[in-house]
Amino acid sequence: MRKTKIIAAVLSLTMLAGLFTGCSSKTTKITTDKFIKACEKLDLKEYAFGGKRTPILDDLDKGFYIYADTDMVEDEEESLDDFLKEINLDDVFEAENIKSFAFAAKCDGFDYDDIVFDADDLSDIELDGAAAFQMTLDGNYAADFMDYLEDLLDKIDISTDDLSDKEYYSSKNEGYLRLHLDLEDLIEDINGSDSYHGLYNYLYFSTDGLIDTLDDVSGEAAISVEINGNCIFVIFGFNTNTKDAEVISDFVKAFGASCDPMTVPVNEDVAQELVNKYLGSIANEILPDPGDPYPTTTPPVITGAGKVGISMPTQDLMRWKQDGENLKYEIEFYGYQADLQYANNDVSTQIMQIEDMINSGCEVLIIAAIDVYSLDTVLEKATAAGVTVIAYDRLIMCTSDVDYYVTFDNYMAGQLQAEYIVESLGLNSGAGPFNIEITAGEPGDDNAALFFNGAMDTLLPYIASGQLNVISGQTDFFDCATDLWSTENARGRAESIIGNNYLNGTEIDAWLCSNDSTALGVIQALEASGYNGNWPIITGQDCDIISVKNIIAGKQAMSVFKDTRTLVYQAAAMANQILQGSQPPVNNTDRFYNASIIVPTYLCAPEVVDINNYKTILIGGGYYTEEDLT
Numbered sequence: 001m002r003k004t005k006i007i008a009a010v011l012s013l014t015m016l017a018g019l020f021t022g023c024s025s026k027t028t029k030i031t032t033d034k035f036i037k038a039c040e041k042l043d044l045k046e047y048a049f050g051g052k053r054t055p056i057l058d059d060l061d062k063g064f065y066i067y068a069d070t071d072m073v074e075d076e077e078e079s080l081d082d083f084l085k086e087i088n089l090d091d092v093f094e095a096e097n098i099k100s101f102a103f104a105a106k107c108d109g110f111d112y113d114d115i116v117f118d119a120d121d122l123s124d125i126e127l128d129g130a131a132a133f134q135m136t137l138d139g140n141y142a143a144d145f146m147d148y149l150e151d152l153l154d155k156i157d158i159s160t161d162d163l164s165d166k167e168y169y170s171s172k173n174e175g176y177l178r179l180h181l182d183l184e185d186l187i188e189d190i191n192g193s194d195s196y197h198g199l200y201n202y203l204y205f206s207t208d209g210l211i212d213t214l215d216d217v218s219g220e221a222a223i224s225v226e227i228n229g230n231c232i233f234v235i236f237g238f239n240t241n242t243k244d245a246e247v248i249s250d251f252v253k254a255f256g257a258s259c260d261p262m263t264v265p266v267n268e269d270v271a272q273e274l275v276n277k278y279l280g281s282i283a284n285e286i287l288p289d290p291g292d293p294y295p296t297t298t299p300p301v302i303t304g305a306g307k308v309g310i311s312m313p314t315q316d317l318m319r320w321k322q323d324g325e326n327l328k329y330e331i332e333f334y335g336y337q338a339d340l341q342y343a344n345n346d347v348s349t350q351i352m353q354i355e356d357m358i359n360s361g362c363e364v365l366i367i368a369a370i371d372v373y374s375l376d377t378v379l380e381k382a383t384a385a386g387v388t389v390i391a392y393d394r395l396i397m398c399t400s401d402v403d404y405y406v407t408f409d410n411y412m413a414g415q416l417q418a419e420y421i422v423e424s425l426g427l428n429s430g431a432g433p434f435n436i437e438i439t440a441g442e443p444g445d446d447n448a449a450l451f452f453n454g455a456m457d458t459l460l461p462y463i464a465s466g467q468l469n470v471i472s473g474q475t476d477f478f479d480c481a482t483d484l485w486s487t488e489n490a491r492g493r494a495e496s497i498i499g500n501n502y503l504n505g506t507e508i509d510a511w512l513c514s515n516d517s518t519a520l521g522v523i524q525a526l527e528a529s530g531y532n533g534n535w536p537i538i539t540g541q542d543c544d545i546i547s548v549k550n551i552i553a554g555k556q557a558m559s560v561f562k563d564t565r566t567l568v569y570q571a572a573a574m575a576n577q578i579l580q581g582s583q584p585p586v587n588n589t590d591r592f593y594n595a596s597i598i599v600p601t602y603l604c605a606p607e608v609v610d611i612n613n614y615k616t617i618l619i620g621g622g623y624y625t626e627e628d629l630t
């Protein structure tokens, strides 16, 4: 009877609170289609609507989704009405307004019975999961929802006046509020007291055993709900038995919808009040959506104290341009000033720009270094000025003046590329011999070596066994490197390799390229050099638009997708927490030694994109639209 109650409480609280967040350009409107695709991507199984367990599915441990479209909704109107009553939304709209309804849950040890509100056998549930809820309505209910929300907040003694514009916003057609509960605080505060009863009763739950439940639980829960025109999307996560919130991140990523709710900032005053009263802490984010079909008022301007310097290598590569702009957007969204500078891939320009940022009062620097070995002197100045430094994507080396690192697992990116080649060529079943060439990245970027090592550690056994031949003989990192990751440099080297070795009918079966800009150079070289063979299996990284188009055209086999939105959210959340004086989230504290110190890191996982899954991951995930790729 224990832990599920928390889930039930949080679930219901979410639904009851009807938390809305304003339309946002970083968040994507969730369509039912997208929701279902995301569920499938997360390997969730479809579950019949209506609350009855279907015989085909006996194992729901890993997660499930329920979907009801218009027809089913009509059939199920009665139960939907009940459902709306149960979650107190029947005042806001009726079942007939719902065009479709979807709910998904993923939680180890999770069972359908565990999420029904009056479950009575709750003993073996693990609270480590996430749930999402989506409804498509046939009208615009934002204003009603917001009224409802205000009433609800009022009932639990939270005045919207106590919330900043950043936390709560309501207008005729849109509104938002985000909530971040800290269960540990909640437990500490209410354990042994009766103060939760009011809320719990209000939520129509039985209170039996709640104190025991709370005793056992630790960690966080988070909720984020969006309302945008006629679409409501809710995602909420529980991270009570583990700190790394992987399930929640998976959800957020798969839906491509919202910033990780676990990183939502906390309003200390309100949080304290809520902890004292019932919950934990409350916070939110808002971003204006220029594409909002129902624009009403200008979104509030948030003013916070603090300035963040964002130092990016170049605007020439799509990814950095995007990263820089998104970071600026996020930082300003948090209410801080952002100073974004691109250094034209020139190390001394970057150093000068960082110096300017320090002198102009930036308190946090987010840096994607051009040469990770060249920033020690300027970062000494940063430390002396009390500036906190976040290395972004590239680990800044040989200095103790770097405080945090946020990155994708770069060694793994290389491994994914090599494993793709191994699998495509059937090397594990002994196929071969095949010819392969290798193009690596910029030696001044430590990531380049990590990609290379991740890939080569996987490929070397096959080179040693003779299943893979590198006819050019170039297998050393420095022989394979590409200055500044430039397409032109990669093309030049590839043209000479092809000219010297492959114009006599010898096939190139695979070409390991560390990223998309170098893969593009190799593709151009193959096209321009008179090479007559089949397209080799060419790898890449970044899912640049031009390279995804090359995947669609059959020229490039795969790219490693690093959803830079995740990285941006993470880095911006880190900056925010630093400026709020709190400890930013990290999930690795032992792996990233920069030859001076181990840098506390937030590590994200890359994934493979190829012709089979690009639609689901890139379009379904809201990263690109169909038009972007045509």
Ligand code: BGC
Pocket: 317, 319, 393, 394, 441, 445, 447, 448, 485, 515, 516, 517, 541, 542
């Ligand atoms: C990044 C890659 C990118 C490369 C070139 C690396 O540091 O991790 O994603 O392709 O730089 O810009």
